[in-house]
Amino acid sequence: MARASFRDIKEEMERRIATRVWRPGATIPGEEELAREFGSARATVNRALQELARAGVVERKRKSGTRVSLHPVREARFIIPLVRQEIEAEGATYRYALIERTIEPAPDLVRARLGLDGGEMLHLRCLHLADDAPWQFEDRWINLAAVPQARDQDFAATGPNEWLVMNTPFSRADFSFRAARAGSEEAGLLGLADGEAVFVAERMTFIGEEPVTLVRMVYPPAYVLRTSM
Amino acid sequence: MARASFRDIKEEMERRIATRVWRPGATIPGEEELAREFGSARATVNRALQELARAGVVERKRKSGTRVSLHPVREARFIIPLVRQEIEAEGATYRYALIERTIEPAPDLVRARLGLDGGEMLHLRCLHLADDAPWQFEDRWINLAAVPQARDQDFAATGPNEWLVMNTPFSRADFSFRAARAGSEEAGLLGLADGEAVFVAERMTFIGEEPVTLVRMVYPPAYVLRTSM
DNA sequence: AAGTGGTCTAGACCACGTC
């Protein structure tokens, strides 16, 4: 092997952990010693170890050293792509259809979820299609107090998600995922039988403490959310 | 300000993006120029930019330079707790029940998913309960070639998940989540009506390239997976 | 006080993509 890269070093260390040369809970050698062993600079070993630590494979503490995690990785990451990207990544053609756009006072349920006192909201209902087959039904409420420019958008050609991503930064988002039975309206729009199982994702986003939007996304049962770590 | 750390630089760059000094799609200055501006080494700017790229805020390509992402692909993290912890966090009492434990050759479907040629597998089916109400039905296949010690475990008192976490490191895991209709057996075990919507999580884990386990976890429709970012 | 990881620097060379 040529000079060892931080990737090589990381792989070798993963191998040692997987094959229990380095056992869970055990302290592994210090960076300096490892650098000597791998014939590399300490910074290179450091980078490999930092990545392992970020992934939860090892735990590091100054003075005490680096230990193999007892309860490895309890965290997975997953990306929230735009529907358009999600669909185009499948090799399908994306199409968008607006169903309804109204401005109304926030219903109690939405106000409660977002922690709002009152005020007007933009209510949008739309459909995202892949190769003309329904892919996602979106039911969205936008807080016009937080995003006044949304009032001037008709969202006829572009979905609110893309517009918001481009125009409204957010500082926090809460997600939830569940299974549910399709209501008759949802079933109709998605081309499903009544009572079919649907995958429901909900998202609330905030700028600081101010609520921006609440969206409910309903997918047909063929949809699968994937991630890996 | 003292000498700029990569964190300071990262924050300043995030600020410039949030305040649209650097606009979506625009190319930002090269590392060398930024290093001069911040009075730091190029490696320090590089680290800040790499973290922004990993977070999806910017996109980098050699020769072309670094540009602000048009559609920031934000990533969310979620924790995969042990069922026991999940239930106890709800303030409920955890109970575990083994339904079936057999050693069999891998069925074709499982072999295909895991990329196995053959060999014996441990098949476990069990139920996790919260305050004596069914919480999760678990159907698990363990590759005995990768985890021979599992053959000696009866899994009568402790679920395979807890045992594996403590005894088998893994280097990669793939997750998927979907909605489905409960089969009659699942419905019976979970106390649901036939055809009720259930939330299905699947996980495959590997040590290096060697498959360790495939598990299908089925939750009643009341279950909600939450995360935030 | 001392040990270990955390970060920074200045310089170098490499790798990839574009021209």
Add this chain to the structure above:
DNA sequence: ACGTGGTCTAGACCACTTT
């Protein structure tokens, strides 16, 4: 060919934690 990011090095100093 050339420009930009990717990575490595050798050395230095700092910061946190434990002794």
